[in-house]
Amino acid sequence: MSDPWGGRSGQATRNRTTGAPGPRAGDSGAERPVAGRAAARAAARRVDGGGGGGSGRRGARPVNRAGRGRRVLKVFGLCLAVLVLGTAGVGWWFYQHLNGNINSVSLDGKGGTEKPDAFGRTPINILVIGSDGRTSAADCKLGGGCSQTGVQSGYGNADVEMVVHISADRSNATVMSIPRDTMTNIPACKDTENGTGTSGYYGQINSALQYGPACQVSTIHQLTGITIDHFVKLDFSGVVKMSDAVGGVSVCVNGNVYDTYSHLKLSKGTHTLKGEAALEFVRSRHGFGDGSDLGRTVSQHLFLSAMIRKFKSAGTLTDPTAVYDLADAATKALTVDDGLGSVSKLVSLAADVNKVPAERMTFTTMQTAPDPTNSDRVVVGSGAKSLFSTIANDQSLTTGSGKKAVASSVTATASASPVSKVSKSEIDVTVENGTAIRGRASAVATALIDGGFGSGTTTANAPSAAASTTLTYGPDRKAEAQAVAKALNLPGSALKMGSAVGLTLVIGGDWSSGTTYPDIATTAKTATANASASTADDSKTCAKVSTYKTVSLNGVPMTPSQAYAAAGNKPDSDE
Known part of the structure; x- marks a missing residue:
């Protein structure tokens, strides 16, 4: 378990007629090396990846008021203890009673x-x-x-x-x-x-x-x-x-x-x-x-x-x-x-x-x-x-x-503190197309390069179709991944840590157009x-x-x- 806290048959549903999704078609091309921003952009376009006192009487025996005070305190303390224990007992009974119901x-x-x-x-x-x-x-x-x-x-x-x-x-x-x-x-x-x-x-x-x-x-x-x-x-x-x-x-x-x-x-x-x-x-x-x-x-x-x-x-x-x-x-x-x-x-x-x-x-x-x-x-x-x-x-x-939800995206979290000590120009990303739409990886890779990210950014086809977009980062590369996520408006759920060196962005079916990840309103409308x-x-x-x-x-x-x-x-x- 991963979370932190451990009528009978009747009238049938009436018909609704909607379309059906088509099959995935893989993109053409393969990953190409790039050199320089102009060449990188060109390559990206060419290649794609589908909470007391006295008593007052003379001769009277003195009264030990300190002793009486101690007795009063003792009685009070005893009553308080009984009250606390009684209350706790009710609470414990209630707790056990409820547990027994489940x-x-x-x-x-x-x-x-x-x-x-x-x-x-x-x-x-x-x-x-x-x-x-x-x-x-x-x-x-x-x-x-x-x-x-x-x-x-x-x-x-x-x-x-x-x-x-x-x-x-x-x-x-x-x-x-x-x-x-x-x-x-x-x-x-x-x-x-x-x-x-x-x-x-x-x-x-x-x-x-x-x-x-x-x-x-x-x-x-x-x-x-x-x-x-x-x-x-x-x-x-x-x-x-x-x-x-x-x-x-x-x-x-x-x-x-x-x-x-x-x-x-x-x-x-x-x-x-x-x-x-x-x-x-x-x-x-x-x-x-x-x-x-x-x-x-x-x-x-x-x-x-x-x-x-x-x-x-x-x-x-x-x-x-x-x-x-x-x-x-x-x-x-x-x-x-x-x-x-x-x-x-x-x-x-x-x-x-x-x-x-x-x-x-x-x-x-x-x-x-x-x-x-x-x-x-x-x-x-x-x-x-x-x-x-x-x-x-x-x-x-x-x-x-x-x-936009404040805590639900890396964008908001990343903007609150420096995301990386590494210059964007030193961050290369492998962009893979996991959709059935040709040119998706090329478009996003070009946007990254134009946005100042590394000219070593490349494109390729994803090994298989992907329903959702993911950005996988290697050991000690989380800050770099957050920088990329901020630039592309990716949600925190898209970031995954992997064992491979570098950053790999797989564009999924949830990102069918544009060079920034759809905002919440667009996502909601589609879903x-x-x-x-x-x-x-x-x-x-x-x-x-x-x-x-x-x-x-x-x-x-x-x-x-x-x-x-x-x-x-x-x-x-x-x-």
Whole structure:
């Protein structure tokens, strides 16, 4: 572990049509020696790499006031000791009580291993799973469907899957939802808890949870290339407990809505949802958007954003009763990996999340395209690889204020102190093209030479295609690498220390044009193309009620607003 602190099947996702990336074509040419700036520039253009007195009575016996004082102090000290020990005892009991609530399982190393950036910091990636399993009487009552099967065993399906990325510098976070109807390859895996396993298959992504949380983590890691350090699983009753513990979550809907499947019924406007009403909202997929899982991910983002704002609001975390209720509910509601299997580790995680301002928490959904073999399912769409790469490479999707993040780039760090005692003209770089675009290495190498870097700068083709840009530096060459990174606007995550002498810049698919690395705004625009995106500070956006006939009342198909009008005798969910 590298981080520092140690509904059942229903209506399918509607189709989305997007393009597909083309194959990589290698650049032509090979590395050429250069001599002099003019020759170097020419060569670069030619060659490319794809925290007392008396008593008053005569004759009276004198009173030993010093002794009395000592006795009073002794009694006071004893009482204080009892008080301290008693308080400490309560604290210890509480701590042990919370630890006893936590259910944890092993990830078996299925999520990959984080690599620190050039400053030794590592990001954190957590897979948040919402299970549809009816594994308790409470879940059966809330989710239904147990009248014939009874309380079920196993984990159920992962009907909610969100990759939560917290940047290495803790300045920003991204939450990416993966629609449950996504078809993908499920890898071979086996659950060490109950022994169930699979040799691998092509199927719906949410089904991997049936073989244990580690299998679900492995599936997401394989699909996205994003390292998954931890997982957190929540079931139906968990959502109810958490929403009650924070005193309800405020959400807004842009019209009257009645989802006859999740039973959510709300009038147009803002509502504070607790308990079952909160569960109905996050489960509703027929009520919002196009009535599919894609619309549901957006409303879930609005709900989570509101919950985050509630956590951060004054009073929520300063009220001892509220904190107890929240901690008790959270630890009872969650199943986590061993790396998060204690109160201290969960508290550390919460502290890391709390460092990120709400305006720098981005919620988005993976881009999808229609499954060519099943119109009721989707596959990874065009643009998703860019989103995956952005998260995997610890790049922010927002700056909140619109300005460049101060701590997230080498540029800002480098400007605070001298980056190198070596003159730029003595720094040579091998620039390799790892993209499918001809001329990328030549353009960047020429810019470096024109910017005063060594005339020994050369170009070449990368050995293989690269999704992300990296600048690898040899021993004792870190300062030189920072100088190059500053000149090219490279993020800290792009710098890697290697064993080879010198500096090698591999231009990846995340840098498709220009001679300076794209700024955050450009990166975010590219990564979230054809995907919904919002930030946690957005308190004005309402969930959009579906205008399609996605629900049915008394056997008659209708829109959620029509169903609301027709069900006047049914109380609203927040009543």
